[in-house]
Amino acid sequence: MFESLSDKLQAVFDKLASKGKLSESDVNTALREVRLALLEADVNFKVVKEFIDRIRARAVGAEVMNSLTPAQQVVKIVHEELIELLGKPVPLDLSGPPPHVIMLVGLQGAGKTTMAAKLALRLRKSGQRPLLVAADIYRPAAIQQLEILGKQIDVPVHSEGTDVPAATIAKNAVRLAREKAYTTVILDTAGRLQIDEQMMQELEQVRMVTRPAEILLVVDAMTGQEAVHVAEGFNQRVPLTGLIMTKIDGDARGGAALSVRYVTGVPIKFLGTGEKLADLEPFQPDRLASRILGM
Amino acid sequence: FQENEITEALWEELEETLIMGDVGVATTMELVERTRDRVEREGIKSTRDAYLVLKQEMVRLLESDEPLHIDEPRILTVVLVVGVNGSGKTTTIGKMAHYYKQRGRKVVLGAADTFRAAAIDQLKIWAERAGVDVIAHEPGADPGAVVYDAIRASQESRKADLLIVDTAGRLQTKFNLMKELEKIRGVASKLVHRAPHEVLLVLDASTGQNAISQAKSFKESAGVTGIVLTKLDGTSKGGAVLSIKRELGVPVRFVGTGEKLEDFALFDPVAFVEGLLGDS
Numbered sequence: 001m002f003e004s005l006s007d008k009l010q011a012v013f014d015k016l017a018s019k020g021k022l023s024e025s026d027v028n029t030a031l032r033e034v035r036l037a038l039l040e041a042d043v044n045f046k047v048v049k050e051f052i053d054r055i056r057a058r059a060v061g062a063e064v065m066n067s068l069t070p071a072q073q074v075v076k077i078v079h080e081e082l083i084e085l086l087g088k089p090v091p092l093d094l095s096g097p098p099p100h101v102i103m104l105v106g107l108q109g110a111g112k113t114t115m116a117a118k119l120a121l122r123l124r125k126s127g128q129r130p131l132l133v134a135a136d137i138y139r140p141a142a143i144q145q146l147e148i149l150g151k152q153i154d155v156p157v158h159s160e161g162t163d164v165p166a167a168t169i170a171k172n173a174v175r176l177a178r179e180k181a182y183t184t185v186i187l188d189t190a191g192r193l194q195i196d197e198q199m200m201q202e203l204e205q206v207r208m209v210t211r212p213a214e215i216l217l218v219v220d221a222m223t224g225q226e227a228v229h230v231a232e233g234f235n236q237r238v239p240l241t242g243l244i245m246t247k248i249d250g251d252a253r254g255g256a257a258l259s260v261r262y263v264t265g266v267p268i269k270f271l272g273t274g275e276k277l278a279d280l281e282p283f284q285p286d287r288l289a290s291r292i293l294g295m
Numbered sequence: 296f297q298e299n300e301i302t303e304a305l306w307e308e309l310e311e312t313l314i315m316g317d318v319g320v321a322t323t324m325e326l327v328e329r330t331r332d333r334v335e336r337e338g339i340k341s342t343r344d345a346y347l348v349l350k351q352e353m354v355r356l357l358e359s360d361e362p363l364h365i366d367e368p369r370i371l372t373v374v375l376v377v378g379v380n381g382s383g384k385t386t387t388i389g390k391m392a393h394y395y396k397q398r399g400r401k402v403v404l405g406a407a408d409t410f411r412a413a414a415i416d417q418l419k420i421w422a423e424r425a426g427v428d429v430i431a432h433e434p435g436a437d438p439g440a441v442v443y444d445a446i447r448a449s450q451e452s453r454k455a456d457l458l459i460v461d462t463a464g465r466l467q468t469k470f471n472l473m474k475e476l477e478k479i480r481g482v483a484s485k486l487v488h489r490a491p492h493e494v495l496l497v498l499d500a501s502t503g504q505n506a507i508s509q510a511k512s513f514k515e516s517a518g519v520t521g522i523v524l525t526k527l528d529g530t531s532k533g534g535a536v537l538s539i540k541r542e543l544g545v546p547v548r549f550v551g552t553g554e555k556l557e558d559f560a561l562f563d564p565v566a567f568v569e570g571l572l573g574d575s
């Protein structure tokens with residue numbers, strides 16, 4: 001369905017070809033296509049602006065202007081710069097003495113509970129002893145959901161119903177982990193809006209009593225322009241250590257990953273690639289860059 | 296005599312506001328273009344009036360003449376609720392049950408998401424909050440069979456006039472899962488004349504340009520007739536619905552504005568557009 005960026009740029013340069021050597025304004029025309037592609041991929045408006053400024057310097061250089069294949073050259077530069085911005089894949093930080101607490105946070109419906117189970121499965125397979133914690137006391141049947149998932153992957157779930165504060169549940173879970181020698185504690189927190197003061201305070205309390213090694217923001221690949229504000233909102237209250245993008249098994253371009261990475265600077269750690277608990281992939285910058293460009 | 300306040304910077308600012316509201320580039324350009332034409336034609340000179348024109352154009356695009364089929368008198372109205380994973384379907388159904396119960400309808404819910412862990416338990420909790428019945432099978436059961444039973448029960452033992460069916464979340468690119476929706480439609484249409492009478496696509500307001508792909512695919516496979524725009528209590532504006540209306544003609548019907556039973560309302564284009572444009 002998408003006409004790829006390369007084709008669009010080719011069309012731009014074909015129109016200009018007759019004029020001989022490319023001018024700076026020719027390159028700017030091409031960069032407008034790049035801007036459009038990034039906006040269609042849901043990269044934030046302001047991030048796009050800064051990104052284009054950043055690649056303009058390279059694009060008006062000799063690399064492109066003297067090239068016989070300027071369209072390919074522009075795509076190459078954009079692709080390289082995207083990879084650079086997306087950053088290197090970083091594994092989970094499980095240094096320090098166990099139990100390591102991993103806390104998942106994010107908007108409603110982003111995929112936190114599913115991701116908690118996916119991480120538990122991955123950790124169990126790598127020889128860890130994970131404990132899942134039902135710290136969402138609000139969403140109807142959130143505890144049952146986590147218990148069902150825990151059973152599917154043979155990982156225990158700590159829950160205390162819906163009347164105990166999330167921070168208490170989390171704290172008790174860490175103590176239990178020490179007693180029973182669980183090596184990782186994965187906290188499934190309730191979905192919340194970054195502007196919900198009371199709910200953000202709850203996250204701060206959970207963090208305070210559990211001292212997580214990882215606080216991971218779970219972001220839906222379909223998220224639009226507001227991804228930056230969401231990420232900033234969470235990052236201000238509970239300093240994030242990583243991002244996870246879910247639902248990339250669909251046809252969303254996933255530009256939100258770039259926006260979030262750009263404003264928070266924290267690394268992207270994993271991608272959720274389906275509803276099954278094995279559907280988890282480490283993040284690969286080159287693939288995500290191609291996806292964002294619709295290639 | 297009025298001095299002309301309208302400059303190129305204004306048009307750029309409007310473009311930025313719309314794109315940041317997830318309206319999408321093509322629809323943004325068209326709306327701004329139309330506003331510029333009218334500003335010229337109508338001799339408008341103040342920024343305030345230019346905004347008013349844009350607002351009018353956006354509201355006009357969002358308004359729909361098509362009646363909402365849920366409100367028509369009918370022995371049994373069947374509403375099918377569809378959408379991608381986590382958009383807010385089950386929650387919306389709980390709120391919608393409450394909304395229509397309050398308006399004197401006898402509502403039953405059909406738990407045709409037999410796939411997602413604890414989806415049935417979740418719907419049952421919502422049904423209890425709203426004070427309506429649920430027809431459910433065991434996890435893993437055939438959704439078509441659930442719909443069959445839910446319609447039968449609505450017609451016979453429960454004497455309901457409104458059945459709302461929950462379905463499992465699915466990404467629009469999953470061919471087999473989209474086929475399943477066609478099957479569910481088939482079951483409904485065999486048992487009730489012209490059912491489903493409304494097929495509502497539940498769309499998360501924080502969704503960006505993928506919303507258009509969702510609307511296209513769910514319209515094709517499930518015959519979507521309207522949209523419920525959820526999570527409007529967040530900071531996202533949900534502007535993608537303008538592109539959906541422009542490209543596919545599918546109107547927004549309801550909005551979700553929170554996680555409580557009452558956080559649900561009919562879609563109001565004026566309020567929506569004001570939210571999108573901010574205090575400008």
Ligand SMILES: Nc1nc2c(ncn2[C@@H]2O[C@H](COP(=O)(O)OP(=O)(O)OP(=O)(O)O)[C@@H](O)[C@H]2O)c(=O)[nH]1
Binds near residue numbers: 248272
């Ligand atoms: N296709 C697909 N679906 C996913 C993925 N991750 C999660 N889901 C689905 O998305 C929906 C929401 O997932 P949850 O794990 O319940 O999300 P959550 O963030 O815990 O939701 P709340 O607790 O309500 O905030 C469910 O239907 C999941 O099956 C993914 O990577 N791909």
Ligand SMILES: Nc1nc2c(ncn2[C@@H]2O[C@H](COP(=O)(O)OP(=O)(O)OP(=O)(O)O)[C@@H](O)[C@H]2O)c(=O)[nH]1
Binds near residue numbers: 383525552
């Ligand atoms: N803030 C806010 N949250 C909402 C709204 N509607 C739904 N939610 C939340 O979004 C999350 C997902 O809602 P569900 O109703 O489970 O979504 P679903 O589409 O049924 O999800 P699947 O069945 O997994 O595809 C839950 O945490 C809900 O409480 C809304 O209007 N505002």
Ligand SMILES: [K+]
Binds near residue numbers: 220380
């Ligand atoms: K979502």
Ligand SMILES: [Mg+2]
Binds near residue numbers: 113
């Ligand atoms: Mg959850």
Ligand SMILES: [Mg+2]
Binds near residue numbers: 414462
């Ligand atoms: Mg559901």
